[in-house]
């Protein structure tokens with residue numbers, strides 16, 4: 383039987399519930415427990431797949447093709463496990479199931495209501511993963527902030543589960559904010575008291591309070607929070623700002639969050655956590671021996687969360703290379719032939735990001751041309767690969783009007799075309815080519831050197847593909863398809879031979895990068911950027927020495 387930990391949030395959003403949940407899970411995993419995390423989101427979209435990145439940040443994709451909240455990315459990166467369709471549930475999905483059942487006549491003439499029908503479906507899904515996955519502990523993060531109208535049914539479901547299960551089988555962690563008032567020079571506990579009161583009014587009493595704070599909590603303050611929120615003093619946990627999210631598990635270890643949880647769950651014997659690998663990673667992350675500047679070309683660069691998995695993959699790959707990856711955001715809409723040299727000349731590598739729609743694509747193509755012609759390490763992901771093919775068709779094969787039919791459905795040279803099976807689909811939600819697919823890698827290619835394997839699986843999220851009609855011409859001119867899907871023949875990876883590192887992938891390697899297993903493509907891309915930076919330094923030093931001699 384699994385035990386359940388629920389994580390709620392109070393006072394404000396963006397407190398980092400996902401990171402706290404993932405950190406707690408990491409500690410429990412490091413103590414030998416089999417743990418997973420799931421997220422319940424109160425919005426009505428069936429999944430975040432149709433949401434704009436401005437609304438919801440990156441859309442994360444699991445191995446089995448679920449389009450999910452970006453917190454699932456943190457869970458996978460911290461725990462080094464795969465999540466699935468089961469790990470992210472929205473209000474929309476709950477209602478969809480209940481309404482479908484009502485249409486089937488499953489409720490036998492009863493009035494279908496929020497309580498019990500919606501809450502029963504929430505409870506069923508909250509407990510399902512624990513029953514099916516053989517986990518010791520299931521952590522469930524409730525999205526949104528306590529007090530929101532839309533999260534009420536979720537909190538009610540937690541209340542009922544607490545009432546139904548033995549007391550030692552579940553607990554609630556409430557994450558809250560302790561703001562510092564500069565004028566008063568004081569940390570304030572009142573918002574926390576109010577949010578705990580709100581939660582209690584909804585019938586759920588937290589067992590542990592995790593306090594996000596800019597300043598350290600004094601003993602008196604912890605006592606005050608414990609007294610007014612009715613929890614034990616050792617159950618008031620300080621979560622101060624960290625220099626990196628990967629430090630949070632160690633901060634929570636110091637605060638004994640995992641031990642307090644295990645005691646409440648009546649697990650009294652447990653081994654010390656094994657965090658050797660984690661600490662090694664942190665050590666490398668904090669003490670880099672070199673630095674590279676990588677340009678991230680995209681149209682959502684002003685938005686921290688839009689390229690979350692890519693940024694985290696740079697952190698993993700950077701640590702592995704003992705190198706600080708300085709990401710330089712370059713807005714694709716502001717790039718053109720006139721300014722490209724100026725904007726990209728200091729870079730050691732260029733990553734062209736995934737995306738949808740026409741906006742910013744000409745800037746991406748301009749940047750890719752610069753990288754190809756100047757031997758700057760280039761890495762294109764999904765749309766980034768597609769635009770590399772368009773650039774090659776235009777500037778090497780001479781097809782000036784080449785494009786992807788996504789951007790120009792009348793192009794006479796559709797080097798990127800809609801996938802055959804996509805042509806009859808009209809619905810937008812959950813209908814792209816999603817999840818993990820095989821990719822067969824050709825030997826004696828850059829891709830093969832990077833993966834060291836001839837068959838890999840990577841995750842996808844796209845509707846368009848390389849048009850194989852152009853493959854012979856591409857290969858004759860030096861751009862080869864080094865990876866293909868063995869069943870459909872879809873081009874999954876392209877590369878240019880006569881270039882230090884020019885690689886484009888139709889899949890999303892960033893979705894499988896974890897602290898323990900950084901994505902090989904990112905590791906090698908950073909290596910190539912390091913080599914370029916090193917070469918640049920040598921040339922500059924040589925020029926200086928020559929100038930001094932003359």
Ligand code: GLN
Nearest residue numbers: 736737764765844845846
């Ligand atoms: N818009 C492109 C497609 O649908 C690329 C998608 C992506 O970059 N994820 O094929």
